[in-house]
Amino acid sequence: MQNTTDPVLSVKDLTISLPRHADRNNAVTRVSFDVKPGEVLCLVGESGSGKSVIAFSVMGLLAKALNITHGSIKLQGEDLTHATEQRMRELRCTRMGMIFQEPMTALNPVMRCGDQIDEVLQEHTSLSAGERRQKVIDMIEQVHLPDPQRMYRSYPHQLSGGQRQRIMIAMALILEPVLLIADEPTTALDVTTQAQILHLIRELQSERQTGVLFITHDFDVVAELSDRVAVLKQGEVVELGTTSQVLSAPEHPYTKMLISSVPLHEPPERHAISADAPVVLKTENLDKHYSTFSFNRKNVVKAAQNVSIEIRKGETLGIVGESGSGKSTVARCITWLIESTDGRIWLAGDDIAKLPKRDLRNLRRKVQIIFQDPYRSLNPRRTVGQSIIEGPMNYGESQVEAMAYARELMELVHLDPDGLDRYPHQFSGGQRQRVCIARALAMRPELLVADEAVSALDVSVQAQVLKLLEQIRDQMQLAMLFITHDLRVAAQVCDVVAVMSKGKVVEYGRAKELFSNPQHEYTKALFDAAPGRHFQFARN
């Protein structure tokens, strides 16, 4: 019989090689850790650190190009590195379950949710159809989904992201495996949904004494959930210890650097913007409606309603909200990428909301936007230099002038000016985002809109880009509109914050006051849901 303190999963000296021509030899190098029953072990690291590779190797789902060259993976004493495909299939679900990042794509869209959970039972048990159905419905109840009978009959597209993730959890846990592997299961979810899912995982795990291997890049989630943490850097475990030990008193310099990059939850003291600083952007009752027609019915989605905001020179306004709250819609109306339905947008004194396209062209250069995805916001077929000088040349600058300014800007964003001749794929994500900033600055804008500009970046790179944005704003006296879902980021960079929910601004005020004393119910709920809020991270 299994001893209760024996580890469920024991990984020893695991080395997984990468194919030739990769940026390093091994995806994972001599990694060792244990997961005990009833324990949550977090593997935390930045992108490319090999954390997902470890999860897949445990499940036996490694891509063919990757090979385990050394070490062992033992599940309750049984070595998985040499197990046959047949044996691995038996072990998945019965003794180890897995939850994936994307609840949208991890479920089969043409199968009812209940049938998908049922499939696991059909495959691995000899229960009768009635017993299986009962068991599935019990499980759906345990993951706290409303109306289990209806959930059983629903197709994935009829459920929200959080509900789908609950179905995934039900599927992974229905056979009561001893080990649950969760690969960034909350990354694609909104902060309030994330809090619920984390709570659910914690609850089920402690009820059943399941060992959990939880993979994440988010230190807030680590603080919220884990018992022990392993920090990965380039495929090597640099630090392993209890959560409070690693997060509050990290020893390895890399861990220290990562943790100090996590933005603080409290807004720092900021110098006040003088009241007579000129207003760069002002919106009055901005509306954006989308209408769709089906036969004789007209459906109107109100993406933004009555949004009134104001940004002064040298000031940063943050718009905070969950997905679908309309924050990006506002940004796109202001940058004139979409036309607003109603209301006024004053840009440096001109009303641009209903301006004819021809007159708009001259005002356009005053507002520039930085997008979320650094991999898609630069044309892969054009050199970085061509991308940066495109705008100024559109407005009649000569190539020589534009190029000279581009070199200055490259230095300003801490990149080598000689990189102007290179293509975007030769830069890392953070560097590309710097190029995008340089491209926006090349237009000499008055207002810079950052639409989730640091959300796709690793925490250490995110900290650098945030610092850069702030430095540029002060140096060039820009007004900045900062759109983010991340409360910590908003707290760090914004002077004024607008909280949006369902297309409306529900709370609007100075960051310092809003964060310390939220008034609106939604803001309170949003702040409460933020993971790791009460945890004291180590600071340098």
Added chain:
Amino acid sequence: MPPESSTSAVISEESVESVDIRDQPAIWTRLIKNPSVIIGGLIIAVILSMVPAAPLLTSLDPTDISPRNRNKPPGEMTVHKDEEGNKYEIKAVMGTDKLGRDVYARVIYGARVSLLVGLSVAIIAVSIGLVIGLVAGYFRLVDAIVMRVMDGLMAIPAILLAIALVSLSGASLFTVIFAIVIPEIPRVVRLVRSIVLSIREEPYVEAAISVGTPTPKILIRHVLPNTIAPLIVQGTFICGSAILLEAILSFLGVGVPPETPTWGNIMAQGRDLFQLYPHNIFYPGIFLTLTVLAINMLGDGLRDTIDPRMSKEI
């Protein structure tokens, strides 16, 4: 604006982030490693070389009628006269047809028309379709109208259109090309439009809009390059099917005038004596099949190498 930071701090700040340089082998090295590109390309090269080299490959005139040489099976000797009236004998490698014309000479010269039709249809259909597709994909208003017109065009069968055109203006190479091009255009338009629709939403296109790039420049600089690879692939398939369609039209008698040697014409004229003299249909048929097969192989190979995303989806 003073650049405050010194150049020495350049990049080093991001040491934690590994720079991702994907060393993909150049497109040419990948192409010459693909067996279907090599085989298809070689066959096409051989057939293409027949076009300029036709007078060297045979001394006979493909339109020369000779009652004495009618219906000779392959390998028999045929008698011809040179310019001074002297008789000489030549072996008819592929036999002769019912009018005594040499099938070998006709097949060799027939390659000219077939390839001309294939290439010109591909080039014309792709160029027109590209322009319409770009505009339709980018401007929503144009899209609604143009796509309905395209649906209408797609409903016209090429053969029916050819019959109508021939009865209006007589059989000619131009009518054949025109009749094949018209129903091909909507297919190209749809392909280009679907690419434009997805590229239009890319952040780099939005970035170009917000730095004030005029729309025509956006289309040419940022959207057009994405359509090239799929269009090259689509072009080869159009070329193959156009050659086939030309043969069908000629076979039905609504294509190129019967005295011009084309693979379809040779087969059409050999049809009534097919059971006695199958060589009239067999040899041009072999060339037609080989050419279309080679073009399709090349197209498949190109698709796999230059547009791997498409090969997985189809």
